[in-house]
Amino acid sequence: xxxxxxEDVGRARSLIEAGDFAGLAEFVAPLHSADLADILQQLEVxxxxxxxxxxxxxxxxxxxxxxxxxxxxxxxxxLSDREVVALLEExxxxxxxxxxxxxxPEKTERVEALLPRxxxxxxxxxxxxxxxxxxxxMQVERVAVRDDATVQDAIGVVRAAAxxxxxxxxxxxxxxxxxxLVGFMGTIDLVLRTPETRVRDVMERNVVSVxxxxxxxxxxxxxxxxxxxxxxxxxxxxxLVGRITMDDIIDVIEEEASKDITRMAGTSDQEIGETSVxxxxxxxxxxxxxxxxxxxxxxxxxxxxxxxxAEFVVLVFFIPLIVATAGNTGMQAAVVxxxxxxxxxxAINRIGRRVFKELQVAFLNGMALGAMLFAIVxxxxxxxxxxxxxxxxxxxxxxxxxxxxxxxxxxxxxFKVDPAVAAGPFxxxxxxxxxxxxxxxxxxxxxRAH
Amino acid sequence: xxxxxxEDVGRARSLIEAGDFAGLAEFVAPLHSADLADILQQLEVxxxxxxxxxxxxxxxxxxxxxxxxxxxxxxxxxLSDREVVALLEExxxxxxxxxxxxxxPEKTERVEALLPRxxxxxxxxxxxxxxxxxxxxMQVERVAVRDDATVQDAIGVVRAAAxxxxxxxxxxxxxxxxxxLVGFMGTIDLVLRTPETRVRDVMERNVVSVxxxxxxxxxxxxxxxxxxxxxxxxxxxxxLVGRITMDDIIDVIEEEASKDITRMAGTSDQEIGETSVxxxxxxxxxxxxxxxxxxxxxxxxxxxxxxxxAEFVVLVFFIPLIVATAGNTGMQAAVVxxxxxxxxxxAINRIGRRVFKELQVAFLNGMALGAMLFAIVxxxxxxxxxxxxxxxxxxxxxxxxxxxxxxxxxxxxxFKVDPAVAAGPFxxxxxxxxxxxxxxxxxxxxxRAH
Numbered sequence: 001x002x003x004x005x006x007e008d009v010g011r012a013r014s015l016i017e018a019g020d021f022a023g024l025a026e027f028v029a030p031l032h033s034a035d036l037a038d039i040l041q042q043l044e045v046x047x048x049x050x051x052x053x054x055x056x057x058x059x060x061x062x063x064x065x066x067x068x069x070x071x072x073x074x075x076x077x078x079l080s081d082r083e084v085v086a087l088l089e090e091x092x093x094x095x096x097x098x099x100x101x102x103x104x105p106e107k108t109e110r111v112e113a114l115l116p117r118x119x120x121x122x123x124x125x126x127x128x129x130x131x132x133x134x135x136x137x138m139q140v141e142r143v144a145v146r147d148d149a150t151v152q153d154a155i156g157v158v159r160a161a162a163x164x165x166x167x168x169x170x171x172x173x174x175x176x177x178x179x180x181l182v183g184f185m186g187t188i189d190l191v192l193r194t195p196e197t198r199v200r201d202v203m204e205r206n207v208v209s210v211x212x213x214x215x216x217x218x219x220x221x222x223x224x225x226x227x228x229x230x231x232x233x234x235x236x237x238x239x240l241v242g243r244i245t246m247d248d249i250i251d252v253i254e255e256e257a258s259k260d261i262t263r264m265a266g267t268s269d270q271e272i273g274e275t276s277v278x279x280x281x282x283x284x285x286x287x288x289x290x291x292x293x294x295x296x297x298x299x300x301x302x303x304x305x306x307x308x309x310a311e312f313v314v315l316v317f318f319i320p321l322i323v324a325t326a327g328n329t330g331m332q333a334a335v336v337x338x339x340x341x342x343x344x345x346x347a348i349n350r351i352g353r354r355v356f357k358e359l360q361v362a363f364l365n366g367m368a369l370g371a372m373l374f375a376i377v378x379x380x381x382x383x384x385x386x387x388x389x390x391x392x393x394x395x396x397x398x399x400x401x402x403x404x405x406x407x408x409x410x411x412x413x414x415f416k417v418d419p420a421v422a423a424g425p426f427x428x429x430x431x432x433x434x435x436x437x438x439x440x441x442x443x444x445x446x447x448r449a450h
Numbered sequence: 451x452x453x454x455x456x457e458d459v460g461r462a463r464s465l466i467e468a469g470d471f472a473g474l475a476e477f478v479a480p481l482h483s484a485d486l487a488d489i490l491q492q493l494e495v496x497x498x499x500x501x502x503x504x505x506x507x508x509x510x511x512x513x514x515x516x517x518x519x520x521x522x523x524x525x526x527x528x529l530s531d532r533e534v535v536a537l538l539e540e541x542x543x544x545x546x547x548x549x550x551x552x553x554x555p556e557k558t559e560r561v562e563a564l565l566p567r568x569x570x571x572x573x574x575x576x577x578x579x580x581x582x583x584x585x586x587x588m589q590v591e592r593v594a595v596r597d598d599a600t601v602q603d604a605i606g607v608v609r610a611a612a613x614x615x616x617x618x619x620x621x622x623x624x625x626x627x628x629x630x631l632v633g634f635m636g637t638i639d640l641v642l643r644t645p646e647t648r649v650r651d652v653m654e655r656n657v658v659s660v661x662x663x664x665x666x667x668x669x670x671x672x673x674x675x676x677x678x679x680x681x682x683x684x685x686x687x688x689x690l691v692g693r694i695t696m697d698d699i700i701d702v703i704e705e706e707a708s709k710d711i712t713r714m715a716g717t718s719d720q721e722i723g724e725t726s727v728x729x730x731x732x733x734x735x736x737x738x739x740x741x742x743x744x745x746x747x748x749x750x751x752x753x754x755x756x757x758x759x760a761e762f763v764v765l766v767f768f769i770p771l772i773v774a775t776a777g778n779t780g781m782q783a784a785v786v787x788x789x790x791x792x793x794x795x796x797a798i799n800r801i802g803r804r805v806f807k808e809l810q811v812a813f814l815n816g817m818a819l820g821a822m823l824f825a826i827v828x829x830x831x832x833x834x835x836x837x838x839x840x841x842x843x844x845x846x847x848x849x850x851x852x853x854x855x856x857x858x859x860x861x862x863x864x865f866k867v868d869p870a871v872a873a874g875p876f877x878x879x880x881x882x883x884x885x886x887x888x889x890x891x892x893x894x895x896x897x898r899a900h
Contacts, residue, residue, distance in 0.1 A: 030656055034675050162638035168679070170620050170637070187620065187637060188612035206480055224704065225484050227697040229618070229679055246696050247677040250703060254674065257707030258789050261714070265785035266778055272786060273795055277807060281814040284782050291778045292819055295771035296826060302767045310763040317752045321745035323770050324882055328716055328741045328875060332734050335715035336722060339708050345723055357727060364731040369742055376746060425778060432774055
């Protein structure tokens, strides 16, 4: 939020407090709904309601849809059932269903009773789909004609959809008698064709559609791949059941990126914007405990070499270095592989080749870092044998880290587990423990030899 | 790439090898350009050229725009200058400029000489903008009318744009006599208004525009915020210079997420899909070296306590645990803050509050893990004093890690440095060194006391 927005919040607040609702109406009139929603979120909930009540219903619904889920839900609780119904009727079915899902069981029941039957059925249908599937993203507004309709009929459908404020009505889907999706027409095609033509004679038959149960991440990949602004959603019988618009896909892509990034760091995107310190701490603790327990195993491993380490404590100085370098290598490999999987750039038949590339990179960087370490140890401790031991250990540990960092996400993905979940703390802690084990094994062999 | 796509590649290859170009044309006809581009990328470059030459120019241009940059550039090198010109003329100006930028200076000069002057000037203009700015994303196809034009004129502009295959022509921008952007009209509005009306009397005046030098990440945030499918780009005098369509924004969002994720892990999104092992190794090595040098500092620190550590080697066992837990805590804090910054959810006037929240979380989790560690050490080594030392050290180290993990990205962002760059290896290695220093300082105080 930049400076001018903070001023806007102050201005809105003082207008409300002064009871100057004419001034308030004038002030908010030129604002975009998204900006107005931003301002509202800085106000007290009673003030939010006062502003919303001064907007016409269409505008109020738009602003409501832009509020974050928590604020939207709080505001709705303070409105009467009739006011809620009026707002829901103004919204596209997907936004209406999202708001409905925050109402709580009692209010939902009362509001449903007041909704026109068609709207109620649409919303109930949408609420049955998983929120992270195509069904959860779609709106039921279909913008469709039968294949025996004329171009003139199709234009009528676009006009009606536009008049009803349906988003992106510029593509009309064509369905068969049984509701099967068979093609589409763009508004531009509609304008250029003779009105009496039958759509089935001029429609585009190659239509990319989305199965209603497809995961939202795959849906986003389809949008990105085909550069579409709107895509039709079909059920298992290829019947048209709804549409997804690209603006919802942008949210999905941002959400999926947040998920990947936070999971790899051992937490969850749930905590973004979470204000409860306890909830945040509880989200993070399990991952910290996993890392903690791994390092306890490391400590026990080290205790087995207690006598050797006490005698030759210089070995200890390099344990953090070995462990951290392995961790960094594993993380680099894991992150790139996870991202390539997310962008659909890893061929499933080329896992071996992908891992082999990481091993080559690890060899190059392991040799370079190992040589540096040898030189530093030689200058510092005048001990070439120790330098050699460290070079070899570092190379081996980096090699194992790269192998694990690249192969674990690929294997998880193959078994349909989100590769980002395990890529972070799991790989880091495994690398630490394995690194300590490799290093101490080599070191004790070295001590026996000297 | 799934199984059916692999079969398609085999089919295309055998049709080309058999010289069955009629069969090839029939096979590729129903494929979406993006899918065909995918298949082409698995073929030899000569085979790619053979397929492209069999498509009509418009289709070939679409497929070319879908190829990755490297493949597209290789194919263009094998085509004659005239063929390249024919393809560029079919493409939107932004895609044409992108392809042009891969041609190399000599071929660029020859191709430019053959292009119609208007196209040449458009492309040259676009190539002058930074590739990661609004100017680099936009196309110069403006789809605009003067404010004294009629609705009928505006409809003519949409038709002409649609006939010229301009993407998303459904919004007509309205400019003043001096080219200033003053409003817009949707195609739906055009259809619903009387043809003779002047656009300035019916246009929407609240138009959100993008400055031509705005960074692409901010442009993506605007699209995401306002849910727009197409946005006008203006120069410093508010003159309309081009348009950005949402399909290009999806690529930006994915690219920015890749950048953040890879930077935090100490590498770069440049290496995604990079096939040269040497280039990948060179991208990663600097970050590994930074981590390496930090750990050398840690080793030197430890060597100052050589005698104490040799005498009381049990202290050493917990160094990896202290260091790893600090690293994980710092990473959790950093990642969430970086993501909140990317999504525009951190208010610049609330940095102190944000960091304080992390410290509270750190306190809760530090107490929990410290208590676990105390219990483990007490059971294992029957030493309550050592357990207490470790509890205190862990808590303090976690505290410092949370402070650094959350404040460094916020401070970098304030100074306009990408917070993701430093969030990864820099925070991790600082935490390691500071963690070792804190632990050994406390431990030596403890040893002196016992």
